[in-house]
Amino acid sequence: MRVISGMRPTGKLHLGHYFGVIKNWINLQENHETLFFIADWHALTTAYKKTSELKENIREVMLDWIALGLDPKKSLLFIQSRVKEHAELFLLFSMITPKSWLEWNPSYKDMKYNLLRIQDLEIQFKGGIRDLIKELTSRLPYKVEDFEALEDMILDELSQSLVRAVFEGYMESHILKELNVSKRDFYDTDTYGFLGYPVLQAADILIYKANAVPVGEDQLPHIELTREIARRFNYLYGDTFPEPQAMLTQTPKLVGIDGRKMSKSYNNAIYFADTKEEVEQKVMRFFTDPQKLRKGDPGRPEICPVFMYHKLFTQDEKVLQIEKDCKSGKLGCVECKKIMFEGLERFLEPIRERRESLKQDIKHLEELFEEGSKKARQIAIKTLEEVEKKMNLR
Numbered sequence: 001m002r003v004i005s006g007m008r009p010t011g012k013l014h015l016g017h018y019f020g021v022i023k024n025w026i027n028l029q030e031n032h033e034t035l036f037f038i039a040d041w042h043a044l045t046t047a048y049k050k051t052s053e054l055k056e057n058i059r060e061v062m063l064d065w066i067a068l069g070l071d072p073k074k075s076l077l078f079i080q081s082r083v084k085e086h087a088e089l090f091l092l093f094s095m096i097t098p099k100s101w102l103e104w105n106p107s108y109k110d111m112k113y114n115l116l117r118i119q120d121l122e123i124q125f126k127g128g129i130r131d132l133i134k135e136l137t138s139r140l141p142y143k144v145e146d147f148e149a150l151e152d153m154i155l156d157e158l159s160q161s162l163v164r165a166v167f168e169g170y171m172e173s174h175i176l177k178e179l180n181v182s183k184r185d186f187y188d189t190d191t192y193g194f195l196g197y198p199v200l201q202a203a204d205i206l207i208y209k210a211n212a213v214p215v216g217e218d219q220l221p222h223i224e225l226t227r228e229i230a231r232r233f234n235y236l237y238g239d240t241f242p243e244p245q246a247m248l249t250q251t252p253k254l255v256g257i258d259g260r261k262m263s264k265s266y267n268n269a270i271y272f273a274d275t276k277e278e279v280e281q282k283v284m285r286f287f288t289d290p291q292k293l294r295k296g297d298p299g300r301p302e303i304c305p306v307f308m309y310h311k312l313f314t315q316d317e318k319v320l321q322i323e324k325d326c327k328s329g330k331l332g333c334v335e336c337k338k339i340m341f342e343g344l345e346r347f348l349e350p351i352r353e354r355r356e357s358l359k360q361d362i363k364h365l366e367e368l369f370e371e372g373s374k375k376a377r378q379i380a381i382k383t384l385e386e387v388e389k390k391m392n393l394r
């Protein structure tokens with residue numbers, strides 16, 4: 001089975017990347033034909049105004065991938081923009097992809113939504129419409145003045161999705177008004193490239209005739225779109241592409257030092273490039289059970305991020321004891337964090353060392369990816385030739 005996946009080069013990788021993505025990739029490369037690429041063109045869909053760090057970011061991803069255990073002997077590791085055929089297939093696919101498929105793609109809408117910094121909004125539609133609106137408005141960082149007008153817009157019998165759509169539309173215009181900017185100024189992402197990036201993704205996958213793509217649940221609509229494009233192409237020009245399957249991976253959501261999802265933008269991440277001292281400082285700043293103010297107070301490990309890390313990095317036999325001692329109050333948070341730091345360092349230290357040694361010969365590292373890109377290109381050229389013949393371009 002041929003498996004493909006990519007990652008945008010947004011900078012140094014952190015623990016969240018490892019547990020959410022890379023760990024799974026490392027397992028996959030043992031039993032499958034795997035292709036992993038640095039999606040530098042995709043980085044431009046949202047960050048096209050700021051490319052000064054792009055080269056450096058690509059280098060950081062290369063360093064982290066290899067240091068973490070992706071092996072160029074087992075996986076084809078390459079850089080998207082080195083394989084120009086992705087762009088050509090993207091162009092050909094864009095000829096056959098209805099615009100509405102992209103505009104209604106939930107990920108596209110979601111991403112725009114995320115950029116409005118309201119991604120934490122999860123609607124629990126349990127009560128009536130009024131409860132829903134109340135719940136939503138209570139999460140806004142400001143008061144919604146014309147709340148009643150909004151209520152009037154929504155009728156009780158409307159479906160949840162329609163309510164969402166109405167509400168999102170309302171919030172969008174409301175936020176733009178608050179920020180006193182026009183829609184065009186605010187939406188850096190209101191570009192052709194951003195709208196069309198799922199088509200580029202389809203080209204990334206189908207040019208290798210991949211059978212499977214490891215994804216999280218939020219990426220499922222993209223894979224479905226890729227499958228639809230493959231079906232449409234096959235229908236129009238004859239059987240060419242397999243329909244790739246989504247390989248759903250259940251990964252633990254790793255929280256950052258403040259208890260929220262680990263993310264560069266929250267400034268709460270632990271990076272593989274961090275020094276031992278930096279990691280220690282971050283661990284000591286970790287969010288804990290707010291009810292446990294001092295040693296002696298009983299704690300709740302089940303809600304404590306530090307304990308989540310113990311389960312990942314501390315030896316099993318110690319974890320049970322830590323749980324017990326936290327609950328009884330015998331263990332203080334400072335001591336608890338010190339133990340967690342030891343386990344975390346056991347994991348991070350060899351990665352850091354590999355990273356440092358790779359850094360000594362960046363040229364060699366870059367050559368590995370150039371070599372991978374050449375190999376990937378050989379496959380891509382073959383597919384594109386077939387596509388062009390089917391479309392009577394050759």
Ligand code: SF4
Pocket residue numbers: 288289292299300301304305306307326327331332333334336337
């Ligand atoms: S003792 Fe450890 S597990 Fe318990 S609240 Fe403190 S840091 Fe969390």
